[in-house]
Amino acid sequence: xxxxxxxxxxxxxxxxxxxxxxxxxxxxxxxxxxxxxxxxxxxxxxxxxxxxxxxxxxxxxxxxxxxxxxxxxxxxxxxxxxxxxxxxxxxxxxxxxxxxxxxxxxxxxxxxxxxxxxxxxxxxxxxxxxxxxxxxxxxxxxxxxxxxxxxxxxxxxxxxxxxxxxxxxxxxxxxxxxxxxxxxxxxxxxxxxxxxxxxxxxxxxxxxxxxxxxxxxxxxxxxxxxxxxxxxxxxxxxxxxxxxxxxxxxxxxxxxxxxxxxxxxxxxxxxxxxxxxxxxxxxxxxxxxxxxxxxxxxxxxxxxxxxxxxxxxxxxxxxxxxxxxxxxxxxxxxxxxxxxxxxxxxxxxxxxxxxxxxxxxxxxxxxxxxxxxxxxxxxxxxxxxxxxxxxxxxxxxxxxxxxxxxxxxxxxxxxxxxxxxxxxxxxxxxxxxxxxxxxxxxxxxxxxxxxxxxxxxxxxxxxxxxxxxxxxxxxxxxxxxxxxxxxxxxxxxxxxxxxxxxxxxxxxxxxxxxxxxxxxxxxxxxxxxxxxxxxxxxxxxxxxxxxxxxxxxxxxxxxxxxxxxxxxxxxxxxxxxxxxxxxxxxxxxxxxxxxxxxxxxxxxxxxxxxxxxxxxxxxxxxxxxxxxxxxxxxxxxxxxxxxxxxxxxxxxxxxxxxxxxxxxxxxxxxxxxxxxxxxxxx
Amino acid sequence: xxxxxxxxxxxxxxxxxxxxxxxxxxxxxxxxxxxxxxxxxxxxxxxxxxxxxxxxxxxxxxxxxxxxxxxxxxxxxxxxxxxxxxxxxxxxxxxxxxxxxxxxxxxxxxxxxxxxxxxxxxx
Numbered sequence: 001x002x003x004x005x006x007x008x009x010x011x012x013x014x015x016x017x018x019x020x021x022x023x024x025x026x027x028x029x030x031x032x033x034x035x036x037x038x039x040x041x042x043x044x045x046x047x048x049x050x051x052x053x054x055x056x057x058x059x060x061x062x063x064x065x066x067x068x069x070x071x072x073x074x075x076x077x078x079x080x081x082x083x084x085x086x087x088x089x090x091x092x093x094x095x096x097x098x099x100x101x102x103x104x105x106x107x108x109x110x111x112x113x114x115x116x117x118x119x120x121x122x123x124x125x126x127x128x129x130x131x132x133x134x135x136x137x138x139x140x141x142x143x144x145x146x147x148x149x150x151x152x153x154x155x156x157x158x159x160x161x162x163x164x165x166x167x168x169x170x171x172x173x174x175x176x177x178x179x180x181x182x183x184x185x186x187x188x189x190x191x192x193x194x195x196x197x198x199x200x201x202x203x204x205x206x207x208x209x210x211x212x213x214x215x216x217x218x219x220x221x222x223x224x225x226x227x228x229x230x231x232x233x234x235x236x237x238x239x240x241x242x243x244x245x246x247x248x249x250x251x252x253x254x255x256x257x258x259x260x261x262x263x264x265x266x267x268x269x270x271x272x273x274x275x276x277x278x279x280x281x282x283x284x285x286x287x288x289x290x291x292x293x294x295x296x297x298x299x300x301x302x303x304x305x306x307x308x309x310x311x312x313x314x315x316x317x318x319x320x321x322x323x324x325x326x327x328x329x330x331x332x333x334x335x336x337x338x339x340x341x342x343x344x345x346x347x348x349x350x351x352x353x354x355x356x357x358x359x360x361x362x363x364x365x366x367x368x369x370x371x372x373x374x375x376x377x378x379x380x381x382x383x384x385x386x387x388x389x390x391x392x393x394x395x396x397x398x399x400x401x402x403x404x405x406x407x408x409x410x411x412x413x414x415x416x417x418x419x420x421x422x423x424x425x426x427x428x429x430x431x432x433x434x435x436x437x438x439x440x441x442x443x444x445x446x447x448x449x450x451x452x453x454x455x456x457x458x459x460x461x462x463x464x465x466x467x468x469x470x471x472x473x474x475x476x477x478x479x480x481x482x483x484x485x486x487x488x489x490x491x492x493x494x495x496x497x498x499x500x501x502x503x504x505x506x507x508x509x510x511x512x513x514x515x516x517x518x519x520x521x522x523x524x525x526x527x528x529x530x531x532x533x534x535x536x537x538x539x540x541x542x543x544x545x546x547x548x549x550x551x552x553x554x555x556x557x558x559x560x561x562x563x564x565x566x567x568x569x570x571x572x573x574x575x576x577x578x579x580x581x582x583x584x585x586x587x588x589x590x591x592x593x594x595x596x597x598x599x600x601x602x603x604x605x606x607x608x609x610x611x612x613x614x615x616x617x618x619x620x621x622x623x624x625x626x627x628x629x630x631x632x633x634x635x636x637x638x639x640x641x642x643x644x645x646x647x648x649x650x651x652x653x654x655x656x657x658x659x660x661x662x663x664x665x666x667x668x669x670x671x672x673x674x675x676x677x678x679x680x681x682x
Numbered sequence: 683x684x685x686x687x688x689x690x691x692x693x694x695x696x697x698x699x700x701x702x703x704x705x706x707x708x709x710x711x712x713x714x715x716x717x718x719x720x721x722x723x724x725x726x727x728x729x730x731x732x733x734x735x736x737x738x739x740x741x742x743x744x745x746x747x748x749x750x751x752x753x754x755x756x757x758x759x760x761x762x763x764x765x766x767x768x769x770x771x772x773x774x775x776x777x778x779x780x781x782x783x784x785x786x787x788x789x790x791x792x793x794x795x796x797x798x799x800x801x802x803x804x805x
Contacts, residue, residue: 004702008695037741044739045693048768052790053695059790163753165733165762165784165803174802199760221802224785 008053009098015042016091016098023087030079039087040069046094057112058097064116065090068123077123086122090115148179148212149235155222156186156204156230163199166225172205174221179211188310192303208236273366276327280513283316283323284606287514288625290316291604295627317604320514328510329369331409331418332360337373338380342405345384352401353388358408364416368488368508372418375481379420379504380405382457382478387424387502397499399423415490415532416510421503427454427496435462454496458482489607489621491638507588507638509621517605517624519632520583520596522566523574526632528605528624529594533585533637537599540580554582554593563593564644566635585637592641605634619643684710685804686730690720690748691737691766696789700735703793704800717743721751724758733804735764738774746774746781753782762803766791 019042026035043066051059065087071077093112100107153175157168175181186204190196209218215233222231290312297309335357342355364372388394388403395401406421429450436442436456456462460479485492490508497503509515517528538556540563553560563582567574582593607622614620622634687709689700701711712731714720717740724731734752738745745765752758762784767775775786787799 004695004699007698011694014694041692041739041741044768045696048766048789049693049695052699162760164782165760167762167803170802170805173805224802227779 005053005055008049008055009102011049012046012055012058012098013095015046016095018042019091020088023084023091026079027081027084033073036069036072036079040066040073043069055097055101057107057109058094058101061090061097061112061116062094064119068119071123080122082122086115086118090119148210149237151207151209151211151215151218152232152234152236153207153209153218154204154230154232155207156189157201157225158228159197159200159202161201161225161229168201168203168205171221171225172207175207175209175218178213178218178221179209181210182208184208186314188314189307192306195303204230276323276366279323280327283320284514287316287320287604287606291625291627292629293627320604324365324514327366328363329366330361330363331369332357334369334373334376335360335407335409338376338407341377341380342384345381349384351384351388351390351403353384353403353405356404356406358406359410362409362411362416364409364508365510365513368416368510371484371488372506372508375484375506376407376418376420378478378481383420383422383424383502383504387422387426389425393425397425411510412507415507418506418508419503420506421501423501426498426500426502427457427494429453429496429498432456450496451494454494457494458492486615486618489636491618491636513607515605515607515634517603517634518583519600519603519626520566520581520594521598521600522570522596523572525570525572526600526626526630527566527596528603528632528634529583529585529637530634531602533587535584535586535591538582538584538593540582540593540595542578554595556582556584556593559591561591561593563595564640565595567595567597569640569644587638587641589638589641589645592637592644594635594637594640603632605632607634684708685732686710686712687733687735687800687804688712688714688720688724688731689735690714690717690740690745691735692716692740693737696737696766699793700796703796707797707800709800716740717745717748717751720748724752724755731758731761733762733764733800734758735766735800737766738778746777749778749781749783764799764803 019039022035022039022042026032026039029035043062047059047062047066050056050062068077068083068087072079072083077083093107093115096105097107097112099105155168155171157166161168172181172183184206186206187202189204190202196202211218215235218233219226219231222229225231290309293309294313297305300306339355342353345351346353383405388405389397389399391401394403404423406419408417408419408421410417433442433448433453433456436453436459437444439459439462441456441459441462442448442453458478458481462479482492485506485508488508490506493505493507495503495505516531518531518534520527520529536556538554540554544554547555552563552565554563555561561582561584565576565580566572567576577597580595580597581599582595583599584591584593603624603626605624608624610617610620610623619636619639620633621636623631624634626632687704689697689704689711690713691697691700692715697713697715701713704711712723714723717736719742720734720736721743734748736745736748740748743751749763749765752761752763763782765775765778765783765786766789767778767786768789778786784803785799787796
């Protein structure tokens with residue numbers, strides 16, 4: 001800093017002598033504006049640089065003089081003998097002040113005052129303006145280090161931001177230094193390719209910032225762009241901060257309001273489930289209409305309509321997520337209720353059982369939870385009665401007398417897996433097979449896998465209990481479980497470890513109303529695959545098929561992925577195109593590809609139930625209406641793969657359950673094109 | 683490679699301070715005494731400039747004029763331009779923004795303020 005001060009003193013002296021000669025010249029050529037400008041710049045520099053390097057007295061004094069020359073420059077004053085004389089005196093005074101600063105004598109401050117007073121009189125400037133102090137550095141904004149709050153910042157820079165040298169990413173980086181930042185980009189304003197100006201900025205951002213800093217510190221980051229961008233900064237706990245908050249520390253009133261809002265946010269209101277259902281239904285309708293709007297907009301190729309439709313799509317999607325999340329409830333309440341059940345049943349059956357829970361905070365649609373209680377009760381009863389042995393038997397088997405039932409919940413894509421495991425004796429496969437034959441559920445000589453035999457416990461009327469107890473054994477129960485779970489569009493699986501326990505897994509959809517789907521096309525038919533499970537989309541050409549020597553295997557970056565061709569699966573007698581597309585989906589059985597003619601893209605899928613006739617069609621979990629009115633079936637990739645695996649292991653086309661293969665007619669769409677679709681039922 | 687900043691100010695002490703501060707922070711600084719000098723150095727250097735810092739009140743070609751000619755020059759398209767203003771120049775600030783300045787810093791400023799603004803604009 002010291003050498004900058006020295007540099008300024010040298011510079012100021014130079015400027016002062018230049019000012020002197022300029023003033024003398026000006027005395028001769030009073031109309032020469034160029035000379036006035038030169039004098040003004042000299043004073044301006046002395047003032048500006050003086051303030052910069054700590055010569056505040058010089059800056060303050062010069063400011064008055066600079067002001068006078070600014071007015072001269074603008075023609076508000078005329079050059080006069082008196083003014084020039086005064087200015088020369090002022091220049092001398094500045095020189096004295098410089099000397100004083102350099103340690104050479106002291107400047108007479110009363111003289112400075114006298115010169116300024118005279119100047120004021122001369123140019124008739126209001127006192128306040130003259131006294132407007134030479135810029136003193138603004139005090140650094142006090143750092144607000146209150147408790148961290150979450151802020152929602154919406155930022156849409158102007159189109160020309162990039163041309164003006166603004167880099168929005170820098171601003172985001174700067175925010176990131178203030179605290180934890182989540183960034184969501186909004187690309188909805190990007191116009192069709194033909195209209196894109198590559199130098200324009202079409203993006204907007206939503207930034208969630210958790211920081212102890214206040215709104216003004218955040219706003220400060222955007223200070224250069226504030227006036228030509230859309231910017232809102234608000235705390236997520238609901239206390240609105242006006243965009244034009246004065247640069248004052250947070251007012252007590254405001255913080256009180258914030259606290260109130262926060263308190264209000266924590267509380268909740270009760271709304272009848274019926275109203276929620278209504279809301280979700282309406283959102284469903286909205287999504288359907290929006291799909292139509294998108295369709296129409298795309299066909300019109302009108303950028304304006306397209307932009308509106310995209311905005312509507314964006315909003316609809318947000319609204320959908322929002323209304324869905326309202327219906328989500330944690331499973332804990334349901335799970336906790338089973339403690340009592342296990343305790344009471346344990347007392348009845350004279351078995352000691354403890355219940356352990358895992359993932360009880362997993363959230364699920366309220367409708368699903370409501371219908372989940374009964375199946376779970378049945379499964380637990382079944383475990384307690386059939387699975388878990390008596391104390392004596394447990395001791396004989398070397399197990400601790402205290403048995404355990406473990407209920408866990410976890411997310412898996414768009415599904416929630418609920419597992420009920422016990423450490424009992426498991427299912428006696430041979431006994432089940434015998435009972436199955438006795439009850440006519442299976443043929444005596446049928447070759448069935450262990451899993452298939454164990455699934456018999458879900459058959460209607462099946463029971464292995466030698467005696468009917470109060471708890472179970474009447475043969476109603478497990479088939480009800482299956483029916484209930486399937487009514488929820490879920491599936492049920494059993495993992496049997498004879499001697500050590502049984503695990504029943506319920507796979508349930510997160511929601512029954514609307515899902516994110518991937519729209520695909522085979523010939524003229526549309527299908528939806530759940531997006532949550534979809535991994536990627538690759539092409540399948542004729543040469544790929546030849547390379548695989550007729551095996552249904554696709555090479556995805558060196559990895560072999562088995563695939564199912566939907567055209568073949570559904571026995572659609574149409575010619576496949578030269579290029580097909582494979583949608584790779586993560587299933588419980590690993591990665592599988594689904595070969596379709598074309599992957600059309602993501603689709604907000606409002607799930608419509610199929611009629612009762614289709615209840616046994618397991619691979620289709622519902623249907624949805626597309627924008628153009630066509631019906632698309634929602635496929636269940638897990639079931640598709642399961643059926644395909646079974647078909648391969650039996651070496652014949654898919655084996656159905658008792659009722660075998662159902663050939664169903666379905667009304668393809670409203671134009672009454674009836675098509676025969678064969679769907680393998682399980 | 684060090685980022686290149688063109689610093690334009692008719693005040694030698696400000697030039698020195700800016701150059702000293704920014705060089706110290708690892709930037710390469712080219713300085714110019716006014717707008718005309720800046721344009722000549724820009725064309726002469728041949729190298730690309732990552733940022734321009736300019737005073738507004740300068741002889742020959744002032745800051746506003748410099749900003750306008752920079753924005754009209756495709757070779758420096760989108761380069762951030764920081765203007766140095768004084769508090770009494772609110773109207774000049776608006777003029778500068780309209781001409782295409784990216785940001786501004788109010789004199790007097792400290793070296794820390796200068797650095798943080800430069801970092802904000804070019805990192």
